[in-house]
Each structure stands twice: as C-alpha cells, then as structure tokens.
Amino acid sequence: KAGVTQTPRYLIKTRGQQVTLSCSPISGHRSVSWYQQTPGQGLQFLFEYFSETQRNKGNFPGRFSGRQFSNSRSEMNVSTLELGDSALYLCASTAFERGGTDTQYFGPGTRLTVL
Amino acid sequence: SQQGEEDPQALSIQEGENATMNCSYKTSINNLQWYRQNSGRGLVHLILIRSNEREKHSGRLRVTLDTSKKSSSLLITASRAADTASYFCALSSGSARQLTFGSGTQLTVLP
Helix, strand or coil, rough: CCCCCCCCCCCECCCCCCCEEEECCCCCCEEEEEEECCCEEEEEEEEEHHHCCCECCCCCCCCEEEEECCCCCCEEEEECCCCCHHHEEEEEEEEEHHCCCCCEECCCCCCEEEE | CCCEEEEEEEEECCCCEEEEEEEECCCCCCEEEEEEEEECCEEEEEEEECCCHHHHHHHHEEEEEECCCCCEEEEEECCCCHEEEEEEEEECCCCCCCEEEECCCEEEECC
C-alpha cells in the first residue's frame, strides 16, 4: 500500500495570507490526524477527523481549521498567517487494531514558512 | 500534563554500542508508541506497546513498559550510523486517538 502523502512538501507564505495543506491517508484508513511541530513547542496535536467529522481538537486558535472528504482525504487551513505558524505540519493516518489500540502512520510533512 | 518526558535529551554513542532512551509520563495510558524522525522529516513508526504488555521486540529494538512506574524504555542494540535520528515516545490515552508526544531524544551514532 502507498503511504500517507502530503502536498505540498514546502510552502512559503507571508503574514496575513491563508494556506491549505492536503493529506491523503493510507488506503482504507478512515481517521486522519494533524500535528504541528516547532522547535519551541515540539509536536502538538491539532485535530482528528473520522468519517468527515472532527472528533478531537487540540488547543489551537480558530484560525486553524480542517475538513475531511468522503474519500478520507483531509485538508487543513490556516487563515491570517502569523510568523509563529512557521512549522512542519504532519498528517497521520490511523489503522484500527484489535483491542482498540491504534498505530498512527505519518506522512512526510509540509514545511510551512511564514515571512 | 499527559506529555511524556524523555531522557536523555541527547545521546552520542559509537557504532556497535547499544542506545537506551527513556520516557516517563503521569497518567494512565492505552498504549505507548515510539517513533523515529530524521532531520525534520516525517515520523516513522517503530513499535507500539499496549498497556497490558511489559516488553516487546522488533528486530534490534526492545521496548519495555512499566505502568506502575509510568515509564518506558527503548533499547536499540548494535547501533548503526543510520540510526542517527530523533526518537519520540507518544502516549495514547482515553478514547481519543490523539497522541501526546515527548520532547524527544536526539541520538547520534558515530561511525
């Protein structure tokens, strides 16, 4: 199976702009989670989508939003970009294993730079 | 906070030696996962250990979990230069499928 894919891989934006990142999960996986990684804050959970519904949300402002399509592909959007939004954005696709324990498989990430 | 705390923050060893990284946490978990990350790239899943398991092996990797001490360790045996990377523990708890990551251990394996 193909792994988790994320597009674009690199993005440069200026403050105040908005950006949309895309994630395609592993075939058959219905849950997609998003994480932000920065040198200062480390890896932080943004939100999780399952069957087109947001099920969990991390502690991020409303400028961060997402959605999931019927084919399980997901997008996240950041509006009114700030310098602090510069980060590696990682998408994870979840396989549901017996016993309710889930392995999350990550994509290569999108490196967002805000100037 | 449920966040895992890892130590050491950085570890430098010679090729062929063993590397041990530790992760401690504060509340109950469903499972604990270890990931590797090379130079700001994506995370590679290494191993998952469930809360009712005590030890798990995968190739040169050995993971232990002590829920009474709320700690886990990752042992990489016979390390190679290619093992140079950051290693993260990630905690899963409750019904949510979000992972809470530790701050990571930067492992450098010198040839």
